[in-house]
Amino acid sequence: MSQPMYLDRLDTPLPDRPWKDVLDSTDKSLKQKEKGPWTALSKEEKIALYRLKFNHTYPEMKRPSHEWKTVIGGMFIVFGITGLVVFWQCHYVYPPQPHTFGEEWQAKQIQRMLDMRINPITGFSAQWDYKNKQWK
Amino acid sequence: MSLAKPAMRGLLGKRLRFHLPIAFALPLVAAAAFKYGVTEPRKQAYANFYKQYDTTAEFNNIREAGVFESVRPTGK
Numbered sequence: 001m002s003q004p005m006y007l008d009r010l011d012t013p014l015p016d017r018p019w020k021d022v023l024d025s026t027d028k029s030l031k032q033k034e035k036g037p038w039t040a041l042s043k044e045e046k047i048a049l050y051r052l053k054f055n056h057t058y059p060e061m062k063r064p065s066h067e068w069k070t071v072i073g074g075m076f077i078v079f080g081i082t083g084l085v086v087f088w089q090c091h092y093v094y095p096p097q098p099h100t101f102g103e104e105w106q107a108k109q110i111q112r113m114l115d116m117r118i119n120p121i122t123g124f125s126a127q128w129d130y131k132n133k134q135w136k
Numbered sequence: 137m138s139l140a141k142p143a144m145r146g147l148l149g150k151r152l153r154f155h156l157p158i159a160f161a162l163p164l165v166a167a168a169a170f171k172y173g174v175t176e177p178r179k180q181a182y183a184n185f186y187k188q189y190d191t192t193a194e195f196n197n198i199r200e201a202g203v204f205e206s207v208r209p210t211g212k
Contacts, residue, residue, distance in 0.1 A: 121182055
């Protein structure tokens with residue numbers, strides 16, 4: 001961390017050091033040629049100089065990875081395991097349901113709510129037809 | 137090898153000119169949609185309900201259902 005590092009980062013266009021530090025003889029001669037007028041450089045030499053200085057181009061840095069497939073796949077696997085755990089839990093851990101969940105009790109509860117005219121304008125009792133004693 | 141020079145100035149202005157009208161128009165549209173889609177029908181529903189609401193008849197109906205604690209149904 002205290003040495004100059006090379007980093008391919010979108011927000012740091014010029015890293016602390018060039019990509020290739022140790023240059024062989026062809027690279028060294030190219031670097032010498034770079035000290036002269038740049039119009040004398042051919043297109044391949046300019047690209048070679050770029051590749052000496054940088055590892056990835058911006059489009060190469062931004063290339064899409066296929067990581068999302070792993071993420072989604074792992075997510076679904078964990079969902080599946082969680083589903084199994086929940087199923088076991090429902091069978092072995094939960095206590096019996098309260099008596100207020102039974103069919104009869106629920107029916108009496110709904111009848112009492114209708115008698116009390118719960119939400120008679122836009123809500124619950126508004127859906128009940130009091131004349132014909134049925135849901136609208 | 138020669139690309140067009142990219143835009144160097146006026147980037148914020150360009151973004152604001154595009155986004156600010158949208159930022160004002162969208163909330164206005166959302167508010168109008170909510171007003172005419174939700175609140176006006178709701179007000180109408182309340183008005184219609186109370187137009188034909190017979191308070192004593194409803195009171196007696198609820199009383200017969202046995203829900204009140206202050207008055208018993210007329211049978212008892």
